[in-house]
C-alpha cells in the first residue's frame with residue numbers, strides 16, 4: 734500500500750534520514766520508535782510531502798507520489814496528524830473540523846468522530862486554543878479522520894497528554910485499526926501502546942532503521958536499548 738524506497742531527506746545541508754526502506758501493507762499498522770531527534774518527524778513530513786527527499790521514491794497504491802504536493806497526497810487518502818497537534822487556536826473546534834474536510838473528498842463531518850471524541854461536539858463553538866492539550870490532540874486526530882483517510886500518519890499522538898485522555902486516544906486508534914480499513918504509520922514512545930495496536934515495529938537511530946520486527950517477535954530489551962539515552 735505504501736512503499737518507502739531508499740529515501741534520504743533532511744534540511745538544507747544536513748541529511749537527517751538515510752536509506753529509509755519501509756513497507757506498509759493494506760490494513761497494517763506500523764510503529765516507528767526512536768529517541769528524540771533521530772528523524773521520526775522528518776520521515777513523516779517526507780511521506781506527506783512537506784519535505785522533498787533528496788533520494789529515493791515513495792509509492793502509494795503502486796503510484797509514485799514522490800513529487801506530488803501534500804494537498805494531492807491528502808486527496809489520495811493520506812491523513813496526517815502532526816506532532817504538537819497544530820490546530821488553529823483562533824478558529825472554533827467546528828471550524829477546525831471543516832478545514833479537515835477541505836483536505837479530502839468528504840463533504841460532511843462523519844458523526845463517528847463525535848462518537849470517538851464527544852467533547853468535540855460539546856465544545857464545538859469554543860476556540861481550539863481554549864481546549865486542553867489532550868482535547869487539542871483529539872481535535873487534531875478528528876480533523877484528520879473527517880476526510881475518511883485510507884492511510885493515517887500519526888506523530889506522537891499521546892505525547893505530553895494527561896493519562897485519562899491518553900487512554901481515550903489509544904482506544905480510538907485501536908478501534909480505527911479494527912473497524913475500518915485504515916493503514917497507519919504511528920510514531921509513538923510507549924512500547925505497551927505500540928504492542929496493543931501495531932503489527933510491525935521499526936526503530937530508528939541517527940536517521941536509519943536499526944531494528945525491525947513483527948510485533949509478536951519484538952525483543953523488548955533490544956528496543957529499550959535503542960531508546961535509552
Ligand SMILES: Nc1ncnc2c1ncn2[C@@H]1O[C@H](COP(=O)(O)OP(=O)(O)O)[C@@H](O)[C@H]1O
Nearest residue numbers: 744747749767768769770771772773774775776
Ligand atoms: N526545520 C528544520 N530545520 C533544520 N533542522 C531540523 C528541522 N526540523 C528538525 N531538524 C533536525 O532534524 C533532526 C531530526 O528531527 P526530527 O525529525 O524532528 O526528529 P524526531 O521526530 O525523531 O524527534 C534533528 O537533529 C533536528 O534538529
Ligand SMILES: [Mg+2]
Nearest residue numbers: 773774775816
Ligand atoms: Mg518528532
